[in-house]
Amino acid sequence: MGATKTDHFTDKQNAIATLAKALGHPARVAIIDYLLKVDTCICGDIVNELPLAQPTVSQHLKELKNAGLIKGEIEGNAICYCIDEKIFQKLQNYFTSVSSKMEVKKSNCC
Amino acid sequence: MGATKTDHFTDKQNAIATLAKALGHPARVAIIDYLLKVDTCICGDIVNELPLAQPTVSQHLKELKNAGLIKGEIEGNAICYCIDEKIFQKLQNYFTSVSSKMEVKKSNCC
DNA sequence: ATTTAATATTGCAATATTACGATAAAGATT
DNA sequence: AATCTTTATCGTAATATTGCAATATTAAAT
Numbered sequence: 656m657g658a659t660k661t662d663h664f665t666d667k668q669n670a671i672a673t674l675a676k677a678l679g680h681p682a683r684v685a686i687i688d689y690l691l692k693v694d695t696c697i698c699g700d701i702v703n704e705l706p707l708a709q710p711t712v713s714q715h716l717k718e719l720k721n722a723g724l725i726k727g728e729i730e731g732n733a734i735c736y737c738i739d740e741k742i743f744q745k746l747q748n749y750f751t752s753v754s755s756k757m758e759v760k761k762s763n764c765c
Numbered sequence: 766m767g768a769t770k771t772d773h774f775t776d777k778q779n780a781i782a783t784l785a786k787a788l789g790h791p792a793r794v795a796i797i798d799y800l801l802k803v804d805t806c807i808c809g810d811i812v813n814e815l816p817l818a819q820p821t822v823s824q825h826l827k828e829l830k831n832a833g834l835i836k837g838e839i840e841g842n843a844i845c846y847c848i849d850e851k852i853f854q855k856l857q858n859y860f861t862s863v864s865s866k867m868e869v870k871k872s873n874c875c
Numbered sequence: 876a877t878t879t880a881a882t883a884t885t886g887c888a889a890t891a892t893t894a895c896g897a898t899a900a901a902g903a904t905t
Numbered sequence: 906a907a908t909c910t911t912t913a914t915c916g917t918a919a920t921a922t923t924g925c926a927a928t929a930t931t932a933a934a935t
Contacts, residue, residue, distance in 0.1 A: 658890055659923070663816035664791035668798065676789030680893085681774035681782040688778065691866045702912090706773035711894050713913055718892095733902095734912065740867045747860035754857050756801045757850045768920055769893070790923085812882090821924050823883055828922095843881065877935080884929065891922065897915085904909070 671749055674742065677722030682707055682715050690725065690738050701736070781859055784852065787832030792817055792825050800835065800848050811846070 661669050678684055682705055689704050702712045716736060719725045724743070727736045771779050788794055792815060799814050812822045826846060829835045834853070837846045 659790060660816065661791055664795055668791040668794040671794045672789055672791040675785045675787075675794075677785075679782055679786030679789040680769060681771055681778040682769075682893095684778040684781045684785075685774055687863065691863065691870075707893095708895050709912075710896080710914080714893080717913085733910090738863075738867060740864070743860060743863050743867065747857070747864050750853060750857035750860055753797065753801065753848075753853050754850070757848060757853065760801075792923095817923095818925050819882075820884080820926080824923080827883085879932105879934070881932090882930080885927085887925095889923085891920100893920075894918090896917095899914070900912085902909105902911090905907085 671746075674722055674724065674746055677718055677724055680715065682712070683719055686712075686715060686719060687724070687738065690736065781856075784832055784834065784856055787828055787834055790825065792822070793829055796822075796825060796829060797834070797848065800846060 664672075678687070685705060686701060689701060701716070702709045705712050707715075716725070716727070720727050720736075722742075723739055725736050726739050727734055774782075788797070795815060796811060799811060811826070812819045815822050817825075826835070826837070830837050830846075832852075833849055835846050836849050837844055
């Protein structure tokens with residue numbers, strides 16, 4: 656098939672998977688890195704920062720935006736892309752939760 | 766094309782992307798959920814917990830293992846799968862780092 | 876030694892992703 | 906208005922992922 660069976664999983668599982676999937680490409684991780692590095696979020700030069708053609712970068716930005724990891728607003732001729740803090744906190748919470756659950760069950764595990 | 770251009774990104778970016786990608790499917794998130802829930806890590810019944818056929822589950826387990834998110838050991842007739850705490854901590858650190866960097870640059874952003 | 880039980884592998888079809896050239900769209904500049 | 910600059914979209918080729926039936930593997934149980 657090739658289509659993910661999202662129906663059979665919980666909303667939470669699907670939500671985490673969607674966010675993780677969006678970060679599942681080095682170019683998209685690199686975009687986040689860059690957005691964290693630059694002072695402002697006017698980011699007209701992301702294309703120059705990546706070893707990919709402009710349409711490819713645009714596509715990756717779109718995916719990050721669809722997943723909610725970044726926000727984008729048209730600013731005259733350029734576009735202002737910024738990280739959406741809240742969504743990253745969601746992921747942080749998830750991994751913190753996993754780690755603390757691991758801490759609890761440490762003794763039972765191999 | 767279709768092949769990710771890993772060569773042009775940093776090791777760290779590729780590492781995060783690989784881990785995120787491994788969690789980029791609800792079935793694999795569900796597997797992690799289940800491993801966290803059960804007391805021991807003898808997990809011969811993962812297949813019954815998921816709405817997917819046995820070969821599909823096996824494949825997802827393999828991917829989680831390849832990414833390093835879980836460890837698997839043959840235990841007689843069954844297999845003992847467990848979460849690899851260290852790797853999850855790596856992800857936790859990443860997201861904590863992103864969040865704290867966001868905290869710093871809050872004022873400059875849109 | 877057979878059978879049973881649990882997991883892995885193979886092979887394949889359906890679909891998704893990645894990448895980019897060509898082109899479009901839209902505001903800025905001249 | 907014509908041009909430039911920046912970003913998005915379309916179309917398409919190459920590759921990857923998802924899912925499962927069929928089969929293999931391996932060890933325990935009979």
